[in-house]
Amino acid sequence: MIACVFSLEASAQATRKANIIPLPVSLQEKDGYFMINPGTKLMANSPSEKQTAELFNEYFKSISGYALPIVATATNNVIILRTLQQSPAEGYRISSSPNAITVTGNDDAGTFYGMQTVMQLVPVEKSKNYALPLVTVEDYPRFQYRGLHLDVCRHFFPVSFVKKYIDLLAMHKMNTFHWHLTDDQGWRIEIKKYPKLQTIASRRKTSMVGRYADNKFDGKPYGGYYTQEEVKDVVKYAAARQVTVIPEIEMPGHALAALAAYPNLGCTGGPYEVGTKWGVFDDVFCAGNDSVFAFLQDVLDEVMPLFPGKYVHIGGDECPKTRWKECPKCQARIKAEGLKDEHALQSYFIQRMEKYINSKGKKIIGWDEILEGGLAPNATVMSWRGMEGGTEAAKQHHDVIMTPGSHVYFDHYQSKDKSEPIAIGGFTPVSKVYSFEPVPASLSETEKQYIIGAQANLWSEYILTPEQVEYMVYPRATALSEVLWSPEGKRDYDDFLNRLKVHLKRLDVKHVNYAKHVFGIVSKVENKADGQVSVSLDTKLDGGVIRYTLDGKEPTPRSPIYKKPIQVSKDMDIWAKVFQGQKAFGSGYHQDFIYHKALGKKTTLLTQPSEKYMADGAFTLVNGIKGNEEHASGAWLGYAGKNMEAVIDLGKEMPVKEVSCRSLQNPSQWIWAGKKITIGLSTDGKNFNNRTTEGSFGGKLIGEMKLHYQPGASARYVKIVLENAGKIPSGNPGAGEDSWLFVDEIVVR
Structure with a gap:
């Protein structure tokens, strides 16, 4: 964690006496x-x-x-x-x-x-x-649903902290706590009819440590669950603070912990064990087995009376169809119900459970995968894979809660500082959260009414303690509270920051371990002109001065003062820090840049990456930054089931000695290295001299494909086609699904 003391004196701009967050109407x-x-x-x-x-x-x-x-x-x-x-x-x-x-x-x-x-x-x-x-x-609020989510399955948090989480939520005029109670890595709520959910499903034999790609484990049993009396206590505590608690009981996927306790509920009959790795598992509830529905109905009969709100969240996300495709019971169900395929089988599963939940006076919420195969009639959609799912649901006149990973996944990094604690990936600073607009402009006025609100999600694979939860959530949740409560037209980020300087003192009163990056260095890598990549740095810290180095050495109070954007004119290792007098604030900004002929050059993507992994678009391939092992770090473009094709215009014909391109390999997360690469050189942009090579990645997580050229080779245009591995082979996670291809810097020398 970053520990430092800094000034929160109101700036000259903050002349108001009442610094309220979220800003009133x-x-x-x-x-x-x-x-x-x-x-x-x-x-x-x-x-x-x-x-x-x-x-x-x-x-x-x-x-x-x-x-x-x-x-x-x-x-x-x-x-x-x-x-x-x-x-x-x-x-x-x-x-x-x-x-x-x-x-x-x-x-x-x-x-x-x-x-x-x-x-x-x-x-x-x-x-x-x-x-x-x-x-x-x-x-009064802009949206009726204003939520925060907490995953207690990957890591478990005590009732005392859950109450503090609700306190902070209510302090910011948010009204919904989404409690993620069941998953592959642990079942966290007592179900009296099924005691093995407590004795078996709530405990795993070991946990991953470090980065996922390291594949290391601590060897320590881990577990915990909430008794029904504890749940009642939390719900009562929340109600006094005008907070509704929504339970999430995952189905049909993310069911491995339940299967470990009751293996008859799976397609193969087991044996199963509670998940020790993070990620997605092929073993899910068997959709052809009526005892599965009886089990889930029994579970919900105990869960629903504990939560007086109108919603039950049933998950519905990340459910591989691998087992269903091979399961005689599931195939018999598809045939008997006249279903098209396994996606329609998932829709059948969700709709069957929805009818039961509706019969008890409740409504379901599901992640946007519940759109696949046909949406359940009365379902509310929680759109996490972007805005598209929510947009489509609103057009079908279903209520929508927007929660896209791009803006409100608080398990993402909030700083590019290399000393940050390990996160799942991505980059979501406070400014990006504040810029979030939950209502897509493409909707009609009638359709916009179905966007009932939004929420932020905190998944806990890499979050081990209550203090780390606070560090990841605040002040990002403070920014989200203003997005969800205040009128859209009144939002002003600089004004928000001035009020935040006062507001953080209130978090100090509540002993919140909030992150302080928002008053550290804000960086932006831009292509100011063709081939001129520059790094802009800024700080909102009162009295803060940015000092920097270009050789990777830690800045000191004697280092040069940053006055204008730094142009990448050679290989650079930029490190910058904010100083108040002689004292540094935090670890600052630290990034390596590689200089090459394609840096900042006009790049055209002939195939478009997934919206989830767009990063900075085509500029991502020529911005001088190589990605690390984390696919969601913002340094990679991600393609699901298709090739990456791009053309770089070097501006003029010049000698070419080498062209290289990197991709990721992490089959456990459905990420497969590029199959082969074809590189074409051209002087006119129309006729390309193509060469192809295949890479040998071995056990590496990042592999590089490279072509060397003989003296005399030249080009103005360079075309790169990196071939996707295609469908995931059997025996691997996600078998039969489209593989992901992740690409970062294309280097031309």
Whole structure:
């Protein structure tokens, strides 16, 4: 973890006294203050108002050391909680004078959120007297669904931390906690009818350590689960904070832990063991076995009464069809039901379970794979593989929760600093989260109404402790809260950062181990002109000065001060840090660049990569950056089931001695090295002299294919075709599915 102390003094731009996150619909400041002192009262009458007043006292006492008396009537030196029943839902108003602050909620949630805003008016320094700026606020949320997800299967977190997670969620006016309770690596909820889910499915014999590609294990048994009494306690705790808890019981895939306990539920009958690796497994619930549906119905009969919300999340994602294709029972089901194929069999599975869940008065949510083979009639779609699934579902008039990996997967890296703790990949800084727009512009006004909200997801393969959860989620969740609550037209990133400088002090009060990158170095690699790749650096840290080196040596207070973008004019190892005086803030920015003839040259992609792995488009292939072993690091273009084809225009004819291209190999994640490469040289861009070579990767995770040319060879245009490995061979994870091809820098020398 990065540990450092930095200044959070408000900048000259932050002239407001009320720094509220998420930004209210309307906030007007007035001259003067309302003073909280030991004589101040909280006026609350209904049970919900009293509960909200008590929660305010919990926070206030943690700062001041004293609580305010809760009374039924008061006329002076009072904070009044008042609840109406009107629209819009969750809205509230605040009016204040030197004598009183009145919070009027449109409903219980509105009163609660109004008091969350009042909490943010309270200075965080310990005192006996607190001056709250006088404000008038009119506020209500943009979206009805505002969620955070937590995976407790890969790593388990205690009830005490789950409650803290909910506290922080509510503090930011988010209203849904998505609790991911079952997966291949562990079953985490007590089911009394099936005790082996506790004794077997909740424990694995070992866990992966380090990067997935290292294939190393710690050799230590690992497990844990929540009793039904603990679940009830969490749900009650969340309800007091206006948070709905949605359980996720995975089906038909991600079922290995359950199969280990009850092997008759799988296609092969086992034996199975609880997953020790991360990733996707071929062994799933058998869709041709009626006992599977009986088991899941029994499980849900115990789960659903614990969660009073209207939704049950049934997963539906990443379900390989390998076993179903070979299973006589599944094939018999396909034939008996007149289904087209195994994708339609998955739709049958989901729709059958949906009917049961609907019969109990609940609705299902599923990941966007539930669109495959036909969408269940009343399903809500959670779109994670991009925006396309959600867009298609909205066009079919299904409710949609947007949660694309590109913007709201908080298990991704939030900094390009090499000292960051290991993450699953990707790059999602606070600024990218803040730029997220959940409603696709391509939808009609009617269709847009089906986008009911969004959520961020935190998968815990590489997240071992509560402190690391906090580090990955905050302040990114703070940015998302403003996306989901505040009017779209009022969003302003620089203004958000100024308010965040104050808001982080509130997270300090709650002892949150938040990441501080947002006030470190923000980098951008750009192609300013043909062949001129430059690196721009910026910091929002008050009083911060960026110093840098180009030789990979750690910057010091004597290193050059960054004043303008750094042009990549040779092989460079750029390392930059922010300094406040003589003290460095964090580890800064560190990136190697390779200089070659194709650097920054105009590149045309003849085949388009997956939207999930677009990185910086064609520029990714000529930006001077080589990727590491992580396919989602932002340095690779990813192609599912098709070749990578690109043409580079070198600008003029020049000698060519060597052309090379790299690809990844990680079959356990369906990633296969390029089969062969064809490189064509041309002087006119039309007629290419092609040569082909095959690579031998052996056990390497990154392989390079290279062609050498004799003296006298020249070209202006270089065409590269890297051939996809095609369908995944039998005996491998994802057998029969399209393999993934990942490509990074194309080097021309």
